[in-house]
Amino acid sequence: MMPVVRLVPKYTDSNGWWETLPQAPSPRVLSGQIRVQTAIIGGGICGVATANRLAELRPSDEFCLIEAERIGNGASGRNAGFMLNLHSHGTPKKLDILRRNIKLWEAGLASLRRKVEEWQIPCDWSNDGRFYGAAGPDGEKHIDEIAETLDQLGHDYTWFDQKAMRERIGTGFYSRGLHAPGNALVNPAALMRGLARNLPRNIDVYENTPVLGFERESGAFRIRTAHGTVLAERIVLAAGAFLRQFGIGVGKFVPMGTYASLTAPLNERALAHLGTGQEFGLLGASAYGATIRLTRDKRLFVRNLFNFVPGAPLGAARVAEIAKLHRKAMAARWPALAEEPFEHSWGGVMAFTLGNGTIFGEYQPGLFAILTHDISPMTRGEAAGGLLAEYMEKLDSDLLSVQLSIPAPQRLPPRPFLDVGVALKSAYLHYVAGREF
Template identity: 35%
Template sequence: MIKVSSLPSDDKTCGWYHLSKKRAANPAHSGTSRARWVIIGAGYTGLAAAREMAKNFPNEEIVLVEAQEAGFGTAGRNAGFAIDLPHDIGADDYIGDLHTANMALKLNLTGQQILKSIVDEHEIDCQMRESGKYQAAVEGRGIAILEAYQRGLDKLGQSYETISGKDLSEHIGTSFYKQGLFTPGTILIQPSALVKGLADTLPSNVTLYENTPITEVNYGEKITLGHANGKIITDNLILANNAFGMRFGFLQGTMLPIFTYASLTRPLTTDEQKSMGGKDFWGLIPADPFGTTLRRTHDNRILVRNSFSFNPDGRSKQKYLDRFIDRHRQSFKNRFPMLSNVDFEYTWGGSLALSRNHQGFFGKLAPNVYGALCCNGLGITRGTVTGTLLADWCAGDHNDMIDSLLTSPKPNGNLPEPLLSIGVNANLWWNQKKAGLES
């Protein structure tokens, strides 16, 4: 018997969640149930796995268990970039090995296509737009990263547009940056609205239990998942809960729950929109990974996301929200001085499951236990495609993407505590400081 030592607990101030369409959560599980397949985690990976598993086993009930409410947790808290291009931060040109990069591109494009198909079929209102993305830099280090990435994109044969700082303001309404790069393949979405829509359009043979945190697991010929109000007995278990997979006894000491933080303004007035200029909908990621991500949303709000913390238990901490909101205000002021009277309406945190070697896990964890874990910040596209492919593999299918995922390197091990926390916190502090004006 394994006691699950830490359970998801996110802050209640996520703007995406509150601004997306309200929905009634599915009932929590109670009593004793039995199923052939149970999936833990109703984020992008778990929702995709459940949807595909339902197609592969149309006469079976597929059980999907979520500790919180669909759209409230990690999957609904990111910046909403469904990215197509590979971005290997360990490679000099951010592309690295061409074979690996082309497979990453294929996986990401497949994830995008799966999501577009579902959104179109079910008319999910998640402000999905094929808008592309900007990357920008203001300091020499960031500009060097942009130039290296251009060389990588040339090697990969992908299109892009370079934009000078003076021209970039016509695109995003700020003259803060000195150089920009636009790539056309990214899809922007409202992440909580998408997750809610995916949850509410699952096939009829998927049973979703929300607000059902699993507190203990007994592995054996049958797997028993216990919680406060009952238990679920299953033949097969799929873990799609990222870093919390470690709490279920697998990949322990390999994943890092890193939280990043975002703030969202009130809607801009008509006059404020005119004073800002630029396009009415866009997204920008920093050249420096520790810089600031920006979005202008469909309802004319500005999103600012930066700052990181290492939360080993995977749970939100109010002290970081209180600490980082001032950094958000300064980053916003630096970029949009013409909007000095605009304040934030929401500030929240959300976790990333990272590994030190930037690798995820896909495949079999133990007899009758499978997982697609550790998306390394690409949850929307990579979680969607790996969840889908894992369900296909469990049904006996094979293709080049599945084979690539099965044979890819796995997350490597971390240092023991307290060395791990000392090292990660020092790394986060130094890299955020080194980002300078990019933050």
């Protein structure tokens, strides 16, 4: 019995990354019946990367990429736009796992950087690295742990005391900061649009086309949408937190909502309160600390709060309520900007697994699936998507061996025990974040 999809991505909020771009061309919606060798379901970073590599490896095949929303307005276009080569909040880490993950993050970052340069994707790509900010005694402890981890891994960084942080970003809110080079900052919606626009010609892209289910038929898969069908010899499921709607990963990951707000471009008077007024990206030293960015077009971005969203996607009313927390976070850091209005507020859904496990491989004959543990999701997803394509074509490489060494996700407790556990863990991380929230 093949799955019937009961929940599809449908966002009703205002994704600032998407809304500040030029208007996208009208979507191509699937209608009628088509036949392809491989269909990729999900137009996030994993799906787009898989599709691109498959089409490179099989230039004479026909492919289709099916996205329920607009590419760039799903989870991969709703994040904070950090293209990370390494990420570690405070608290001790298992260095062997970090070293393994770094190989994937660095490969994904190099791939994205090459595509952006080669295809001239206008996504405000910046190689400026990232700050970590510590506020209060807990933050001081966490930032020391980050520095210790970077030392053990042999990665460079530069300390910023409170005065230097104030000079650079205009606030004494952080008692100390640390700048780590290597990663990029982007508008993630623009990046995703550009990656999709430059896919090889043997991929047909369909947007605003939720998949409602699929079944096997005469040695192929029949994929059903509202207005059309696809007959495919192979399917790749790359639907992120919606993967469980297709019967894959059920009970193996937790869908967590996170929320962001973005101001209008700041005028010169407002920018005078932001230190040098140059673009920056800052992560809290603790896992629950607020993420702050000043974008290239001089908008302030604030992201914080994680909560369990089993009924994802997120409603506009919930997002509007959480925007009040963003206002408090901005006022605490820059009191002079307390009344600066947010132009957009939105949410996104990420999938977290126990033990850093990933969903990767062939789950039934001809049915492949991919889901990365959501730490450094963009660079890791870029790498994993390309590697899944190579795995499907029975290619081998050292990097694929690294990917295959990652364990499958551990099974989670059933609800309502899961709800209680996630709520307790979230409350604890919120407490640990302290002032950085």
